Amino acid sequence: xxxxxPAGNLQGLKTAIDSGADxxxxxxxxxxxxxxxxxLNFSTENAxxxxxxxxxxxxxxxxxxNTYPQPHNWSAWQNxxxxxxxxxxxxxxxxxxxxxxxxxxxxxxLALHLSVQASAxxxxxxxxxxxxxxxxxxxxxxxxxxxxVQRVCADSPVEIEVFGFGxxxxxxxxxxxxxxxxxxxxxxxxxxxxxxxxxxxxxxxAGLESRLxxxxxxxxxxxxxxxYPTICKGRYHVAGQTTYAMExxxxxxxxxxxxxxxxxxxxxxxxxxxxxxxxxxxxxxxxLRSAIDACASDPKTFTPNDTWMSELAGLSEGSQTxxxxxxxxxx
Amino acid sequence: xQISLGPVPxxxxxxxxxxxYDDVADSPVDIVxxxxxxxxxxxxxxxEQWLNLGRRLRAAGKSVVFSSLALLEAGSELGQLKRxxxxxxFPIEANDVAAVQLxxxxxxxxxxxxxIYNSRTLEVFAAQGMTRWVPPxxxxxxxxxxxxxxxxxxxxxxxxxxxxxxxxxxARCYTARHxxxxxxxxxxxxxxxxxxxxxKTREDHDFLCLNGTQVQSWQxxxxxxxxxxxxxxxxxxxxxxxxHPAVLDLVTLTRQALDxxxxxxxxxxxxxxxxxxxxxxxxxxxxxxxxxxxxxx
Numbered sequence: 001x002x003x004x005x006p007a008g009n010l011q012g013l014k015t016a017i018d019s020g021a022d023x024x025x026x027x028x029x030x031x032x033x034x035x036x037x038x039x040l041n042f043s044t045e046n047a048x049x050x051x052x053x054x055x056x057x058x059x060x061x062x063x064x065x066n067t068y069p070q071p072h073n074w075s076a077w078q079n080x081x082x083x084x085x086x087x088x089x090x091x092x093x094x095x096x097x098x099x100x101x102x103x104x105x106x107x108x109x110l111a112l113h114l115s116v117q118a119s120a121x122x123x124x125x126x127x128x129x130x131x132x133x134x135x136x137x138x139x140x141x142x143x144x145x146x147x148x149v150q151r152v153c154a155d156s157p158v159e160i161e162v163f164g165f166g167x168x169x170x171x172x173x174x175x176x177x178x179x180x181x182x183x184x185x186x187x188x189x190x191x192x193x194x195x196x197x198x199x200x201x202x203x204x205x206a207g208l209e210s211r212l213x214x215x216x217x218x219x220x221x222x223x224x225x226x227x228y229p230t231i232c233k234g235r236y237h238v239a240g241q242t243t244y245a246m247e248x249x250x251x252x253x254x255x256x257x258x259x260x261x262x263x264x265x266x267x268x269x270x271x272x273x274x275x276x277x278x279x280x281x282x283x284x285x286x287x288l289r290s291a292i293d294a295c296a297s298d299p300k301t302f303t304p305n306d307t308w309m310s311e312l313a314g315l316s317e318g319s320q321t322x323x324x325x326x327x328x329x330x331x
Numbered sequence: 332x333q334i335s336l337g338p339v340p341x342x343x344x345x346x347x348x349x350x351x352y353d354d355v356a357d358s359p360v361d362i363v364x365x366x367x368x369x370x371x372x373x374x375x376x377x378x379e380q381w382l383n384l385g386r387r388l389r390a391a392g393k394s395v396v397f398s399s400l401a402l403l404e405a406g407s408e409l410g411q412l413k414r415x416x417x418x419x420x421f422p423i424e425a426n427d428v429a430a431v432q433l434x435x436x437x438x439x440x441x442x443x444x445x446x447i448y449n450s451r452t453l454e455v456f457a458a459q460g461m462t463r464w465v466p467p468x469x470x471x472x473x474x475x476x477x478x479x480x481x482x483x484x485x486x487x488x489x490x491x492x493x494x495x496x497x498x499x500x501x502a503r504c505y506t507a508r509h510x511x512x513x514x515x516x517x518x519x520x521x522x523x524x525x526x527x528x529x530x531k532t533r534e535d536h537d538f539l540c541l542n543g544t545q546v547q548s549w550q551x552x553x554x555x556x557x558x559x560x561x562x563x564x565x566x567x568x569x570x571x572x573x574x575h576p577a578v579l580d581l582v583t584l585t586r587q588a589l590d591x592x593x594x595x596x597x598x599x600x601x602x603x604x605x606x607x608x609x610x611x612x613x614x615x616x617x618x619x620x621x622x623x624x625x626x627x628x
Contacts, residue, residue, distance in 0.1 A: 068448040068449070070448050070470070071449060072474065074450075074451070096448065096449070096452060097446075097452040097455050097456070098451030098452035098453075101451055101452075101454075101455050118428075119428075119446075121404055121427075122403050122429045124428075124433055125432065128428045128431060132455070142502075143402065143500075143501065144502070145404070148404050170501050170503060172499070172502075175401070175402075175499065176498070176499040177468055177469050177496075177498040178498055178539075178546065180620060181619060182619055182621055183619055184618055184619035184620075186469055188467070188469070189448070213619065215536070216532040216533055217532075218533070219533050236530045236533065236538065237535065238509055238541065239529070241509070245505060245508070245509065246501075246503070246505060328515060329513060330502075
């Protein structure tokens with residue numbers, strides 16, 4: 001099972017490789033990727049250096065071009081694909097059907113992975129992209145239960161990658177417009193959820209308030225832990241209850257399911273978090289490297305050890321982890 | 332322009348659904364989308380009953396399309412999709428790429444969740460048999476204008492103009508969560524919320540609508556004052572969401588306005604529809620979707 005780790009910048013890329021990643025993924029410094037945050041991502045020069053660093057150590061490099069271009073900015077996505085081919089990345093991670101079509105036609109030898117942002121949750125959807133664009137792998141959205149993942153793995157014409165650890169998208173990726181509804185900027189078209197420029201923190205007599213473009217996402221009491229105001233993890237009023245109506249701040253941790261995922265034939269485990277620090281990437285990558293190695297050598301007796309689990313919990317949103325949709329109970 | 336009526340997004344009991352579609356048969360709606368699009372557990376009508384309803388509406392002069400789920404997870408949901416794709420009588424609306432794959436040769440309409448943001452994507456789906464497309468919910472008029480100039484021959488464009496906007500889908504059922512029930516034993520609580528479940532911010536501003544595994548805007552989209560502008564872009568069909576029975580009154584007024592070539596458009600709201608004073612049109616104006624109604628210049 002391949003361990004695929006996030007690289008938000010060159011230092012993060014090197015850290016991930018040095019900490020045990022089999023592959024790293026990165027994006028350019030624009031809206032062509034789904035972590036379009038200020039100060040993050042790669043220039044062409046950084047990308048070339050990072051690719052050399054990884055290749056010299058026998059590791060693979062994936063480039064995410066996984067947002068949806070519109071007529072006015074289509075050429076930027078096309079250029080990003082061409083640049084990726086020139087740089088010699090091992091894989092392009094793509095979501096948009098038009099971009100897949102272009103990449104497949106212009107660079108037939110360049111390996112394509114279907115991004116999680118393409119929302120493909122079934123072997124039938126994956127087959128569509130495989131037959132037309134020759135994708136070699138699909139990354140599954142975080143909406144399937146373990147048994148559903150097993151079924152897709154059994155029926156899919158290509159390899160499957162799932163999320164192992166990181167921030168949890170509660171909604172099916174590629175079809176969530178919550179951030180767009182409030183800020184006009186969505187993961188699909190702008191490459192960011194809840195962009196920082198719309199976030200406001202205000203101390204008020206009622207507590208610390210977090211707002212996104214003026215909309216109150218949560219209000220915290222003196223001893224409450226505050227979280228970044230993503231809409232799906234706010235507290236709201238619903239029919240008389242004040243509650244996390246969609247989800248609380250929490251991270252996905254699928255380590256307890258590692259033996260089942262391996263047995264299902266999952267080809268790769270992805271770590272979310274290109275927006276995180278190199279120190280975070282180092283700690284998560286080391287834990288997942290150890291876990292994958294332990295599980296691969298003896299899947300029957302594998303259990304995630306307490307040190308790993310508490311290390312990951314300490315790195316999680318709200319210091320809590322969940323199996324997310326892998327578990328029917330969560331759903 | 333033709334007028335279409337989208338699928339009913341909520342879980343209405345059988346009697347309410349059938350009564351509503353009796354009214355639809357008598358309305359000036361041209362195109363009717365039938366079927367369940369949110370949760371496969373909602374079964375007010377069986378597959379056969381839906382088909383019979385489709386035949387009845389077709390006999391009443393409506394063009395009928397079978398819509399489909401936007402989020403497919405269970406094998407049973409894919410089985411349902413296969414039955415819809417193989418119905419042999421009616422075109423389907425594909426809300427997931429799996430539906431396009433299963434349609435194979437059956438003409439299909441591309442729903443908003445197929446994420447057609449650019450010309451090249453339009454061409455790919457047109458080559459698969461797409462006869463009409465609905466732009467992504469967040470796509471603004473400037474992008475639509477550009478796409479209209481390059482759209483493939485014989486592909487029609489359909490633009491939603493009224494109703495709650497679909498914003499997200501999840502594996503988790505928020506209605507069951509609200510009732511503190513696991514999704515697998517939800518007791519069909521969506522039946523208690525025929526208008527969805529209102530989510531307000533902690534300062535009591537209406538914000539979102541929880542509808543089982545779907546999240547919608549609480550505010551309804553209303554572009555009815557912009558019909559001339561929409562028509563000028565070469566849009567073939569305008570869609571109303573069937574999220575309130577009173578939508579048919581709006582459809583009737585819209586038909587009259589379109590037939591009368593009313594140049595100034597329609598500033599139409601209906602007192603029968605709750606919260607009709609809180610509507611939005613931001614996406615059309617290339618602004619955040621929640622942005623409120625702005626008087627046309």
